[in-house]
Amino acid sequence: MARRNGAPEVNAGSMADIAFLLLIFFLVTTTIETDAGLDRMLPPMEPPEEDVVIKQKNIFTVNINRNGQLLVEDELMDLRNLRESAKTFLENGADGSCEFCKGKRDPASSDNPTKAIISLKNDRETKYSTYITVQNELVGAYNDLRNREAQRLYGQDFTKMESEYLNPETPESVREGLKDKVKRIQEMFPQKLSEAETSTN
């Protein structure tokens, strides 16, 4: 009988292939998570020098109570109708200076999108999730209108243009081209969303 000198060695030639397979598997399946959320600017602490007089009709008031109910322009409203009524308010265009607005030109509502202000007030006891939904709907109203105008002028969505513009990986030349377009749309519908101090009762 033949004498063995030790156990036979295992072929390790395929080890590299296995490792590469694992590497590729992990590369494909792992996504490096980027957070996303609603961007907001807080108002600065020091009040403006002079008092600006804003006509009541240019303010769209949204109140949220502690039970998550909405009071919009002194009327109870369902959360699902908020976006539509905010859009109607924003593009009302009562003074006729806004030629791209498709609103009804109701003299009792906002003059034009640059003057229209949405004022949000909430209770301290409001749930954060409700608050985010309301914020989402109001930002959505602006985005819907901006998208519509961007589609009309440049044939693409504003939100897509903006995210491409803000993405640091976009080449500089493309960003330069987008800058003016994004600015123009933002000026057509400036986001004027004011938040009052929260009420305690």
Place this chain on the structure above:
Amino acid sequence: MKNYRKSKKRLPAISTASLPDIVFMLLFFFMTVTTIKNNTLLVDNNLPNAEEVKKLEKKDRIIEIFVGKPSRELVEVLGTEPRIQLDNKLANVNDVAPYVLSELSKKPDAIRNLVTVSLKVDKDVKVGIVSDIKEELRKVNLLKVNYTTYEGNAFANVK
């Protein structure tokens, strides 16, 4: 019989020369991947959903503030009142401004005015504590905030 003996002799030897390479490769892979998240959550952090979101692109321009109920193991000690977590520590509202300023001073000069505060607030928290934090941020003139959310149907929040 002769043939059998021949094949026995010809068994090739393993080359283990590539093993270190493989191990190093895996090591580097895990090293690069696992350093992304480095703070442990002491509070519940179940974010609400929203649709109209913007991505927070650059990690170095973000200061994170977590708000939520203390996590399950800590409820017995701390109760269920929502708390603020700043960088692995639970804190009070008046600690927010000093923390944010110290984080800001660690950032390079060039990006200081681009810093965004990412508010990661649990969806069951009341707005009161969030507006207190916002008030603190206004005091130190850090006005760019991001309500960090998951991407999804916003109406799922209110059910």
